[in-house]
Amino acid sequence: MTLNKRFSNDVSRTLEKQGRRLFLKETLSAAAVTLAVASGLLLPMQAFASWNEVAFAADNLQTAIKSALGSDLSEASNKISIKAPDITENGAIVPITVSSSLEDVSTITIFSEKNYAPLVAQFKLDKDCDAFISTRIKMSKTSNVIAIVSAGGKNYSTRKEVNVTIGGCGA
Amino acid sequence: MVKSSIKIRAKIKNGTTTVKALISHPMETGFRKDKKTGQPIPANFIKNVKCVSNKKVLLNSQWGVAVSKNPYLSFKYSGGRSGDIIKFSWIDNINQSDSIEAKVK
Helix, strand or coil, rough: HHHHHHHHHHHHHHHHHCCCCCCHHHHHHHHHHHHHHHHHHHHHHHHEEEEEEHHHCCCCCCHHHHCCCCCCCCCCCEEEEEEEECEEEECEEEEEEEEEEECCCCEEEECCCCCCCCCEEEEEEECCCEEEEEEECCCCCCEEEEEEEEEECEEEEEEEEEEEEEECCCC | CCCCEEEEEEEEEECCEEEEEEEECCCCCCCCCCCCCCEEECCEEEECCCCEEEEEEEEEEEEECCCCCCCCEEEEEEEECCCCEEEEEEEEEECCCEEEECCCC
């Protein structure tokens, strides 16, 4: 915010100097607006992890897993549990809770196998966090929910089938 | 004052803080069509959600369109103290964003 203010003050001072040169002034202020908008938008963006567009656009499970986690290899583990309903009438709201007893968990990634884009969400957790995420997801049809937990540099996965009677992706 | 899009609660019990958040957001997939006009409804969904406490990023997440409308999120962490401030924020695909601060109870 202060950066933006300082920046626009600088620009307006520059503009005053060139007061007579209207054409240049207009061009500059237009540029200043563009820049201010861009920096205003970029600042909060930088605070977040960049969004993995390739992984979220992937339309099959294998590509989605590979681009989200860097590898499509994962070891099936019984130390991860997915709490989800066996049958749901409404695929638009499927409550999912993923928890794990694995040590040193860094990310939890949730996939819905038969969605148009299988990657649902990826949660990066601090080492102080428990291996626990609870949320609600959309599922287009009956399929597996897959949770992949990255722990100690390795990927572990587990799956649970959810029976969806009315799909929730609204296509 | 505009009402915040986020409702959040953080509660500490036996050393574990449980954070529960509810965001009001359409989470529009871009696949749906307006029933009256037949026009596709443009995608509008949250891309990133972050939670920070004591300058530490507890949770940083990337979301796709398959997170439900009015998203709910809960997570747990240890090492928190009663009275800590946690900051929770989101940003969506059209660069709308919101954030809220809450006290750990």
